[in-house]
Amino acid sequence: MKVWFDIGNTPRVHFFAPIVKFIMKMDYQVFITSRDLGETKYLLNMYRFNHKVVGKYYEKPLIKKLYGKIKRLLSLYLLVSDFDIAIGSAEAAQVAKLKFRKSIMFDDNEISILANKLYIKFADYIIIPSAIPIETFINNGAKQEQIRQYNGFKEDVYIADFKPDQNFLDQLPFEDDFITIRPEALQATYVKEKKSLVPDLARAFNKENINILYLPRHEKDKNYVKNWNVFIPDKLLNGLDVCYYSKAVLTGSGTFAREAACMGTPAVSFFPGKQLLAVDKKMINDGWMFHSRDPEEIVDYVLNSKKRTVNLDRSKKVQKEVFDIVKNILDDIEKEKYR
DSSP, X not given: OEEEEEEOSHHHHHHHHHHHHHHHHTTOEEEEEEEESTTHHHHHHHTTOOOEEEEEOOOSSHHHHHHHHHHHHHHHHHHOOSOSEEESSHHHHHHHHHTTOEEXXXXXXXXXXXXXXXXXXTOSEEEEETTSOHHHHHTTTOOGGGEEEESSOHHHHHHTTOOOOTTGXXXXXXXXXXXXXXXXXXXXTXXXXXXXXXXXXXXXXXXXXXXXXXXXXXXXXXXXXXTSOOBOOSSOOOHHHHHHHOSEEEESSHHHHHHHHHTTOOEEEOOOOSSOOHHHHHHHHTTSEEEOSOXXXXXXXXXXXXOOXXXXXXXXXXXXXXXXXXXHHHHHHHHHHTO
């Protein structure tokens, strides 16, 4: 069986890496396409995955984003032909449907309704965390037989294999504890807020004499902290090592906070949207994550928080559950292929 992965952004590299390796161990052929966005290419190379870069990221306005998606979809349709199942992006699901092939989508974002509708009617299987009510996907056009659920978070799937780099702190100028701040993704279509909270956070933590590791998404994000004392690394850092060694992780998006939370590190989301994801709500209710857009509240939370014990056994259990779901799907597809 030939499996095509389309991995289009940075967080998905970490998520799909163990799944790719798992499928390779099953002696299936794997072909990977990627996109020129963030650290996607760098991380795929770090994992030593051969991949073909197709398309790039287009920022707002919406018409430009739409042009980029259509252009990439056509490129993938022409490039990828010999596969039995596609895993990864909405474009992969669309191409698979056009070529009468099967596809699997993983998702943990039930509030991006427009983005979800781009793949729901094309994907054969949708795998989501159990924290998400299945009705939210059914209401957007999914059928119950498409959906598979697992107990945990998508971040567990790759955190299960994490081993901290003992030399990681050599890359930082801090001798004492530090926090990490990553800004909002204000360029994303699902974010309506135009003002970043980062300048206020940097000022507040500078006042407390707390060391700050700042990880900008884009070059212009550096402007948020130009008046404040922060450290911006000149090379990419392993995000999981950052989560492991930080006193706290603060981010304007969800993935980084959930990674930290799964590792027992105090996690703060200052996501600007009015509606939070079900996975984030669960972490907040369980006391793993704190959400606020108030700098004073955030500072107070960080100053009074302590790390929880890292429990990778829980993550390993989640990873195995996801592997079993994927294997069962592939087995069913293979049986169907040879009927």
